[in-house]
Amino acid sequence: LLHHNLHTQFNFPNTANHPDFHFLPIVDGFSDRVVSSGNFIDVISSFNNNCRAPLEESLALVMETREYDGEITCIIYDEYMYFAAAVAKHLKLPSIILRTSSAIHDLTYNAIPGLLKDGHISTQDADPILLESVPGLHPLRFKDLPITNFKSINDLLQLIANAHETRTSAAIIWNTMDCLEGKSLAQLQQQSQVPLFAIGPFHKIAPAKSCSILEEDTNCIEWLDKQACNSVIYISLGSIASMDKKELAEMEWGLANSQQHFLWVKEVLAHGAVGGFWSHCGWNSTLEGLCEGVPMICQPYFGDQWVHARYLTQVWRTGQEWGDNMERGEIERAVRRLIVDKEGKEMRQRAVHLKEKIDICMSEGGGSYNSLYELVGYILSLKIA
DSSP states (O other): OOOSSOOBGGGOOOGGGOTTOOOOOBOOOOOHHHHHHOOHHHHHHHHHHHHHHHHHHHHHHHHHOGGGTTOOOOEEEETTOTHHHHHHHHTTOOEEEEEOSOHHHHHHHHHHHHHHHTTSSBTTBSSOOOOSBOTTSTTOBGGGSSOOSSSOHHHHHHHHHHHTOOTTOSEEEESSOHHHHHHHHHHHHHHOSSOEEEOOOHHHHSOOOOOOSSOOOOHHHHHHHTSOTTOEEEEEOOSSOOOOHHHHHHHHHHHHHTTOEEEOSSSOTTSTTEEEEEEOOOHHHHHHHHHTTOOEEEOOOSTTHHHHHHHHHHTSOOEEEOOSOOOHHHHHHHHHHHHTSHHHHHHHHHHHHHHHHHHHHHSTTSHHHHHHHHHHHHHHHHHHO
16 A cells, blocks of 8 residues: 655655554656746646656565565555555556545536536636626526636536546545535535545644644744634635635735734634634635634635635535725625624534534544445455456
């Protein structure tokens, strides 16, 4: 069994922290031009083109070397590392897809080719602003579809075709929970010919690996300890999204005018003083907020963030949607609505209730707990077969 992360020489981990794993770095062959382009399609394409041969060579060596017992049970690979499926097939090894996105995001991707065929979206417009509901994907609107940040719809369709090819896979692992996305998982299981294992949230199973080159500052925890319960708004808009100087100034003034405490740093969501989370709604951030029972201000920028923001506000009802107007008065009202007003308190109650359901899901006998053990049994059965 290989570790689910394929480690290139760029991000090789500290092996002392993982005594039960053997790590085999491979050369990714990235050029500075591709890395600096910021083009997701180009990066993924280059990665898959460059890494297939090095991975196959490394695995062939493992299978011939006594140091590793000469046996590989299966390959578990991230959906965007789809070159690994071809390697597994060539080496006659079972493979399992690891999906770190949400189930509803995957359903949305699966629906895009049909929406294009039926004329609901166009190859000439990859950035619709329509507010109409998407057929079969309530409560998503066309503006929520994760089709922005691509040169064209055709680029996205090719990515979907490559990343969602499951015919050669033995199973699919999901970073989600049946108590949160049971309906979406059931739909995906109907569409799939292989078993699905929802074992998330991953960050509750194992600590996240930090990619920062800066030493973490935990002084804010002392400050949080002095604040009233649920009185602080926590802000984290990811590492990719950006805003101009005017938007930043409006955000700062809006926060100041709300007269509510706020914190713009990492790793504080679980603190009792945090009463709200201002987020871009990436799936990891969404899970972290839900797992800590914290209501959210949803400010998506691109991709699956729009899907999660819509579900946070319309399905789970633990968040409020942020509009396009970055104006200090709107920001002030949004913060006060979340921290002070009755609406925010009701969202917090729903968030806490959902947190309790997630805790049960992770506990012995819960959905994610059982799925993890079923996954282990399934992998062992592959070895026997």
